[in-house]
Amino acid sequence: MDSDYSLNTLFNLEGKTALITGGSSGLGLIMAKALIQNGVRVVISSRSQEKCGLALSALQKFGDCTAITANVTSGEDRRRLLEEVERHFGGLSILVNNAGANWGAPLANYPDEGFEKVISTNLNAVFSLTRESVPLLKKSASAENPSRIVNIGSMDGLHVPVVQRVPTFAYSASKAALHHLTRALAVELGPQCITVNAVAPGFFESRMTDYIFEHYLKDIEADCPLRRIGQEEEIAGVIIYLVSRAGNYTNGAVIPVDGGTSVSKGAKPWDEG
């Protein structure tokens, strides 16, 4: 009974460093703020210089943040990004693979280039950036304090999404594959003191969900057992847990943060008929 279970010890993130891809908006921006507010030095990256600049000015008032413009699907950009991260931090304790893309179209018109774009952003680029980040993650890793990789998957990789009525074949396939890649990498990298987990969010407000919420918000809320979309702090909480001491032994997990939507299959409680 000598262990210290105080929140300050269990969730203390001081001294850690993080790279968050797609950190310039939406869930990436929320996770960046959550980590920075808790003492993590963070690099955010995305393709748009303008979005990176706006995010940087919003985040810098909370602590240590740097923004680097990079396209995760470009090998040259990833090399430059990791060189910058190494120059800034020496090593890297947290990699959040969050950058993502979607494409919705009926099957008959679903273009190959749309399918390829989604798979290359949501899956191929995550694999490449992870492989290329391992040397930096190893530098910061120890058995007592493993380095972390957190992949942002989706509840759409856990079930077949129908509520928005716009088929997103590549998206759900890419996220299901990302969840399984997470498990394979957890087995591979665990012995090197790097944990690999995925978060599978339900619906949260972002640029990606603007159109869907405009047209289908009521159906989305009705489809969720909690009858609502997710709130910012519910993403902040799960990332803090996964990269904290409390999360040291969680490895190979895919954690749904979706109010139970992916397990409900549209089911209603008995008394609602």
Ligand SMILES: NC(=O)c1ccc[n+]([C@@H]2O[C@H](COP(=O)([O-])OP(=O)(O)OC[C@H]3O[C@@H](n4cnc5c(N)ncnc54)[C@H](OP(=O)(O)O)[C@@H]3O)[C@@H](O)[C@H]2O)c1
């Ligand atoms: N919002 C939700 O309800 C929800 C639910 C489940 C899962 N997710 C996942 O959460 C992650 C973030 O999405 P979001 O909802 O926050 O949408 P978002 O606001 O559109 O954010 C996507 C981010 O990724 C960046 N990005 C896109 N393609 C990129 C590329 N090739 N290289 C580098 N950065 C790129 C975007 O910035 P640039 O345009 O500047 O590149 C942006 O910062 C995605 O993986 C998404 O699948 C979201």
